[in-house]
Amino acid sequence: MLNHLRSALSACRGRGHRACASGAEPLRGALGPAPHRCAGRCGQHRCGVVGVRHPHGPRRSFAAAAADDEGSADKMADAAGEAQADSGAPKMVVFGGNGFVGSRVCEQGVNMGLKVVSVSRSGRPGWLSAAWAGHVDWQKGDALEPASYSEILKGATAAVSCVGGFGTNEAMYRICGRANISAIDAAAAAGVKRFVFISVHDYKAPGFFLDGYFRGKLDAEKALQEKFGDNGVSLRPSLIHGTRNVSGFDIPLGAFFGPVEKGLNLIPNIQQLTELPVIGAALLPPVSVDAVGKAAATAAVDPSVPGGTMDVWAIAKYV
Ligand SMILES: NC(=O)c1ccc[n+]([C@@H]2O[C@H](COP(=O)([O-])OP(=O)(O)OC[C@H]3O[C@@H](n4cnc5c(N)ncnc54)[C@H](OP(=O)(O)O)[C@@H]3O)[C@@H](O)[C@H]2O)c1
16 A cells, blocks of 8 residues: 555655645546546646545645535535545544644545544544534544554554643653553554654753653654654644634634744744754744644655654645
8 A cells, every 4th residue: 555655646746745736726626526536737647546635735625625616515525525435545543633733634634535533532522513524533542542442543554643731740741652652552563554743843941841741752753763764754843823622612823823933934044043042942933733734644645755853844834
């Protein structure tokens, strides 16, 4: 399956998107009678060969294309469902798929025509009513308990872990470190080909500051490198902005942090300035949750995305 993916993805290279960005003709065609046919100008391959739709023109989602076509979210859902029903669609398991970042990874996976399965302790969140969510298989499982999801990993091409959280040092190490290491180990044992881990920017924080959080992330990154080598990608985002649902209310974090991101990126040599001790961390631009979701889902199925860490600047290019 991976070789299949690799050859199909590498057959189409162009501007704007690393996997397939030939000029980004709208994806409207992809929602028509031949939903798997590559609708971009590349014309060099059928995404349906591997069941993956590339996000041609990264801003063009199936949702947007469907909305143009009679404004129908249902149509988008039907088209996405059709793709997932395709027996050849690669399966992507998303740990923490019901969270802020995880839900965007799932959405992106649905848009790409993947068969998406979310694993989290609470399953499908009540607040998620978007059409794409109907095409995710929402499973309950605890990353710390591999027996609760080892069957789910069978036959998966890729896995993404968005599991993380705050609390005491011990709790942070458990959720950021041990839970992710368990998921990485179980995925490797199940023969999953690629694994993407949502880590965090290395702020070079002093040891006492959120020690369990940062130590957990670094240990999980190490485990990923050991088990998956070039097929393991750790995304290292800074603060992530977008619309976050908290207790049923949408909080539009992007309204403030979106302009902050744009403003900081206007500063000349900003990337070098962020290397400065102390002040550097304050200058690091936030990234959008859409960019993180797209980067993660793409890295999960595109073997041309290099293994190792992906920094804030590389993630931001996915918007
Ligand atoms: N948000 C940011 O600004 C930011 C910045 C940098 C890095 N990150 C990293 O990005 C990742 C996602 O962050 P987020 O903001 O999306 O967090 P979030 O909304 O709190 O999502 C965390 C997810 O993890 C799941 N989870 C927690 N413990 C689990 C367990 N034992 N087994 C299975 N699932 C479990 C939760 O679902 P259940 O409760 O249902 O299990 C939830 O879906 C985290 O690793 C975080 O450290 C976030």
